[in-house]
Amino acid sequence: MIRCKLVETIHPDDTQVGARVGRAVSGEMLSLGRAAACKIFLPDPRIRLEHATIRRAEDGALYLEATGPVAIDQRAQTSVRLAVGQKISIGPYDFIVEEVEDGPDKPDPRLTLSFSLRAPVAGAADAAKAGVKVGVVQGWLSRRALSWVLSLVVLVLCGAWPVWHAFQPVAPLSVPANTTAAVAAQLRAGHAAQMPATGAMPAPSTDAGRMEAQLKHWVAGHGQRLDTFWNPGAISSAHQGFAQDCRSCHDKPFERVTDASCTACHTQVGDHVSDPTIAHNTLTGQRCATCHKEHQGQAGMRTTDTVGCATCHGNIRAFTPLTAQGNVSDFATEHPAFRLSIRQRDAAHTVQRVRQTPELRNETGLVFPHDIHLADKGIKSPTGPAATGGRVVLECASCHALDAAGVRFEPVTMAKNCQSCHRLSVDPQAPEREVPHARPEVVEVAVREIYASLAVDRYPVSLTTVNSLLQRPTGRAPASQSTAAGRWVEQNSKRTFQQMFAKTNGVCTTCHAVVPEKASDKAPVQWHVPAIVETSHWLPQSTFSHAQHKNAACVSCHSAKTSKMASEILIPDIQSCRTCHAGAKPDKEKVVSQCDSCHGFHPRKEHPAFQQAALRTGAKP
Amino acid sequence: MRHRSFLEYKGYRYLKLALFLCVSAIGAYVWHRHTHFNTPGGLGYGGTLMGYALGTVAALTILWLLWLGVRKRRYGASLTMTQGWLSAHVYLGLALVVVATLHTGFEIGVNLHTLAYVLMLVVVFSGIYGVLVFLREPGRMTANMGEDDVPTLLLQIQEIDQQAARLALQLPDEFNTLVQAAAQKTRLQGSVFQHAFRTLARGCPTHRAVERMQQLNRKLKDETARQGREVQGLMLARRTAVEKIRSELRSLARLRLWLLIHVPLSFALLIALTSHIVSVFIYW
Numbered sequence: 001m002i003r004c005k006l007v008e009t010i011h012p013d014d015t016q017v018g019a020r021v022g023r024a025v026s027g028e029m030l031s032l033g034r035a036a037a038c039k040i041f042l043p044d045p046r047i048r049l050e051h052a053t054i055r056r057a058e059d060g061a062l063y064l065e066a067t068g069p070v071a072i073d074q075r076a077q078t079s080v081r082l083a084v085g086q087k088i089s090i091g092p093y094d095f096i097v098e099e100v101e102d103g104p105d106k107p108d109p110r111l112t113l114s115f116s117l118r119a120p121v122a123g124a125a126d127a128a129k130a131g132v133k134v135g136v137v138q139g140w141l142s143r144r145a146l147s148w149v150l151s152l153v154v155l156v157l158c159g160a161w162p163v164w165h166a167f168q169p170v171a172p173l174s175v176p177a178n179t180t181a182a183v184a185a186q187l188r189a190g191h192a193a194q195m196p197a198t199g200a201m202p203a204p205s206t207d208a209g210r211m212e213a214q215l216k217h218w219v220a221g222h223g224q225r226l227d228t229f230w231n232p233g234a235i236s237s238a239h240q241g242f243a244q245d246c247r248s249c250h251d252k253p254f255e256r257v258t259d260a261s262c263t264a265c266h267t268q269v270g271d272h273v274s275d276p277t278i279a280h281n282t283l284t285g286q287r288c289a290t291c292h293k294e295h296q297g298q299a300g301m302r303t304t305d306t307v308g309c310a311t312c313h314g315n316i317r318a319f320t321p322l323t324a325q326g327n328v329s330d331f332a333t334e335h336p337a338f339r340l341s342i343r344q345r346d347a348a349h350t351v352q353r354v355r356q357t358p359e360l361r362n363e364t365g366l367v368f369p370h371d372i373h374l375a376d377k378g379i380k381s382p383t384g385p386a387a388t389g390g391r392v393v394l395e396c397a398s399c400h401a402l403d404a405a406g407v408r409f410e411p412v413t414m415a416k417n418c419q420s421c422h423r424l425s426v427d428p429q430a431p432e433r434e435v436p437h438a439r440p441e442v443v444e445v446a447v448r449e450i451y452a453s454l455a456v457d458r459y460p461v462s463l464t465t466v467n468s469l470l471q472r473p474t475g476r477a478p479a480s481q482s483t484a485a486g487r488w489v490e491q492n493s494k495r496t497f498q499q500m501f502a503k504t505n506g507v508c509t510t511c512h513a514v515v516p517e518k519a520s521d522k523a524p525v526q527w528h529v530p531a532i533v534e535t536s537h538w539l540p541q542s543t544f545s546h547a548q549h550k551n552a553a554c555v556s557c558h559s560a561k562t563s564k565m566a567s568e569i570l571i572p573d574i575q576s577c578r579t580c581h582a583g584a585k586p587d588k589e590k591v592v593s594q595c596d597s598c599h600g601f602h603p604r605k606e607h608p609a610f611q612q613a614a615l616r617t618g619a620k621p
Numbered sequence: 622m623r624h625r626s627f628l629e630y631k632g633y634r635y636l637k638l639a640l641f642l643c644v645s646a647i648g649a650y651v652w653h654r655h656t657h658f659n660t661p662g663g664l665g666y667g668g669t670l671m672g673y674a675l676g677t678v679a680a681l682t683i684l685w686l687l688w689l690g691v692r693k694r695r696y697g698a699s700l701t702m703t704q705g706w707l708s709a710h711v712y713l714g715l716a717l718v719v720v721a722t723l724h725t726g727f728e729i730g731v732n733l734h735t736l737a738y739v740l741m742l743v744v745v746f747s748g749i750y751g752v753l754v755f756l757r758e759p760g761r762m763t764a765n766m767g768e769d770d771v772p773t774l775l776l777q778i779q780e781i782d783q784q785a786a787r788l789a790l791q792l793p794d795e796f797n798t799l800v801q802a803a804a805q806k807t808r809l810q811g812s813v814f815q816h817a818f819r820t821l822a823r824g825c826p827t828h829r830a831v832e833r834m835q836q837l838n839r840k841l842k843d844e845t846a847r848q849g850r851e852v853q854g855l856m857l858a859r860r861t862a863v864e865k866i867r868s869e870l871r872s873l874a875r876l877r878l879w880l881l882i883h884v885p886l887s888f889a890l891l892i893a894l895t896s897h898i899v900s901v902f903i904y905w
Binding site (some may be wrong): 231232 | 653666667668728730731732733734736769772773776777780797812813847851854858880881884885886887888889891892893895896897900902903904905
């Protein structure tokens with residue numbers, strides 16, 4: 001236990017003579033510091049919480065151990081044995097050791113310290129005197145100033161200026177109603193080019209006027225560029241020519257782009273639904289831009305995907321309750337059988353769309369068994385080689401040739417595709433002599449002419465007078481001879497003509513369905529061959545192209561090898577397509593097929609601009 | 622009771638709210654993208670119904686986040702705690718990145734819309750940096766200062782200067798010059814950037830005094846050598862105190878520097894956001 005007597009000398013009002021105040025503290029250890037718990041409490045900011053300690057060492061002596069800066073007789077020390085007369089400086093306090101009683105034989109050492117505050121703290125003002133505020137110099141870098149500057153810059157460049165530009169009057173742009181799309185686009189492009197950025201500048205006479213004009217010119221040009229800074233995405237390639245000015249399409253501020261902006265150029269686009277009532281019931285509120293979204297990249301406006309179609313066609317009755325159409329949501333899972341556009345055998349050859357079924361037949365008036373013609377062993381032909389017994393093996397391409405666009409096939413004609421085998425000879429004696437492929441009355445005359453010419457060879461004597469108009473007959477042939485030749489021609493002509501039309505495998509009936517007609521009971525039979533009604537465009541609503549499918553064998557889709565009658569429809573059904581085509585969802589080893597893989601949204605109008613497309617997809621039936 | 626930081630406010634209440642917001646926004650986006658989305662070319666954009674919905678949520682969130690600047694200056698009694706507001710500010714600010722990114726549909730270009738998005742990102746990421754600074758610096762400041770504070774250290778420096786001046790009188794002139802220079806030309810306070818980039822201590826007279834006195838002391842002898850060492854000791858103590866103050870001010874600068882980005886860009890974002898909305902509806 002250290003017993004310490006503390007004598008403090010206080011100098012009130014800076015007087016030289018101080019008052020001495022004493023008190024006693026004791027403890028195993030005496031701490032000095034500004035902490036309230038310190039035995040020797042030194043209330044000054046320059047002193048540490050626990051600045052030093054006085055403790056009794058093992059040898060019984062008293063030691064001062066410093067943790068803060070302590071000077072003993074003006075020498076910095078960290079540990080010192082206390083001795084009488086020492087001057088201990090701790091911060092602004094000076095301690096003087098007046099008495100020490102310590103040693104190994106004294107368990108309770110005694111100590112007397114006198115101290116005084118040498119330099120009282122002047123207070124918080126000292127920190128300011130030192131020129132330091134607790135903080136950081138910010139200068140002009142205040143948050144408020146920066147906020148104002150940045151906000152104003154953004155406001156002017158991104159907000160106010162483009163808004164001002166958006167409300168500037170724009171020269172009305174008129175596109176004549178009958179202008180083609182290309183010309184209209186040029187017109188609009190020209191309109192954009194008239195903007196002051198590229199237009200000629202006016203040249204006023206005065207300097208002030210010129211300055212003003214230059215300023216307006218610059219402002220207009222750059223305002224336009226700032227305007228495009230608002231553009232949210234790349235313009236589609238076709239529209240880039242005139243899209244530098246937003247108002248080419250965006251007619252009025254705060255109003256959506258109207259269809260009129262689109263149809264000003266796109267004059268040839270048909271409506272999706274032609275019936276105005278259905279269109280009103282189903283498509284009200286739909287705009288061009290509902291599907292055709294601009295600012296979606298260079299290829300952006302062209303296509304829309306399946307999801308867009310299926311929103312209506314997935315539940316078509318909800319939109320048109322009376323429609324005969326089935327629901328279509330996906331080619332693989334929900335798509336009705338094809339409706340074939342079949343040309344009818346009526347007077348006007350009207351086209352009817354009929355749902356495809358396995359039983360559906362198409363009477364064309366033609367007798368044509370595909371299976372016999374495509375038999376593996378071949379088919380007999382007058383031009384066939386003797387080695388095969390006159391048989392020729394035919395392929396599809398022997399008769400069917402792709403059209404120029406590679407979409408469908410050229411029509412099959414008698415002269416081009418059939419007649420090399422199916423010769424129109426009338427007499428086995430003269431097979432090289434053929435009748436024309438024409439109406440029955442023409443054929444009848446031709447048959448007579450053939451036999452008449454044959455009669456010349458057969459009865460050369462009796463037919464000396466050939467042409468009574470050019471030369472007078474020198475003499476009459478004997479009636480018996482003349483009658484024989486005439487009768488021969490007459491009989492053969494009639495018999496052969498009859499055989500051609502009435503016999504089951506006659507020259508005509510091999511291919512044609514022939515109808516005998518009689519004006520009255522007694523009148524002679526008139527043969528009538530109805531025109532063959534050929535359907536050339538079975539699926540006009542699809543954009544099918546044979547050229548795209550040329551890696552597949554014909555018979556993998558068209559079951560021609562087993563078709564016995566021409567009335568059988570060889571257009572493959574939807575199941576046949578589905579063996580290769582998946583829907584929108586990817587399927588292993590199948591082609592993903594969206595709606596637009598086969599269908600278009602807008603029916604085409606006939607127009608020169610679409611001739612190229614018409615050539616590609618084929619003319620309408 | 623353990624101190625709970627604003628990040629743990631009410632058992633991470635706002636972290637949960639932010640996570641809920643993110644998950645529902647992502648869910649809605651994915652659902653919409655796979656069922657209703659039908660733009661050509663598959664490019665996403667903010668103009669779909671879902672895009673407008675996400676954009677509205679994001680815009681309202683931005684306005685609410687900005688309102689913190691007003692709320693924290695209201696010192697009157699309130700039903701809510703500012704600590705809770707700060708907690709929500711941090712977590713909802715992070716969730717905003719997710720919602721706004723979904724609103725863009727991942728379509729980025731050189732335009733006003735992307736400018737607003739980039740400003741938003743910079744503001745949020747500066748805020749993340751600010752959170753990190755506020756988690757780290759106060760602890761450092763306490764460790765640095767220990768028992769002292771800046772006014773105490775300044776008083777200590779004053780005392781050191783007096784003692785050093787007194788001792789240096791008996792030493793060669795160069796000692797005096799060094800002590801005077803250290804006392805009069807040492808800069809403690811600097812700009813935000815001088816603190817942030819530690820350029821303030823360049824050519825510091827106190828540092829120079831310590832280094833130079835090391836050399837000068839070798840030439841001194843006997844009694845003056847002892848005084849020289851003492852003066853150098855005082856200069857060492859001065860250097861320690863000076864570095865402590867600088868470290869303190871550096872930490873204060875760090876606590877403030879990020880706000881110079883966070884706050885002004887927030888206001889720029891507010892203007893860009895307004896322009897973005899106006900532009901979208903002017904050219905609808």
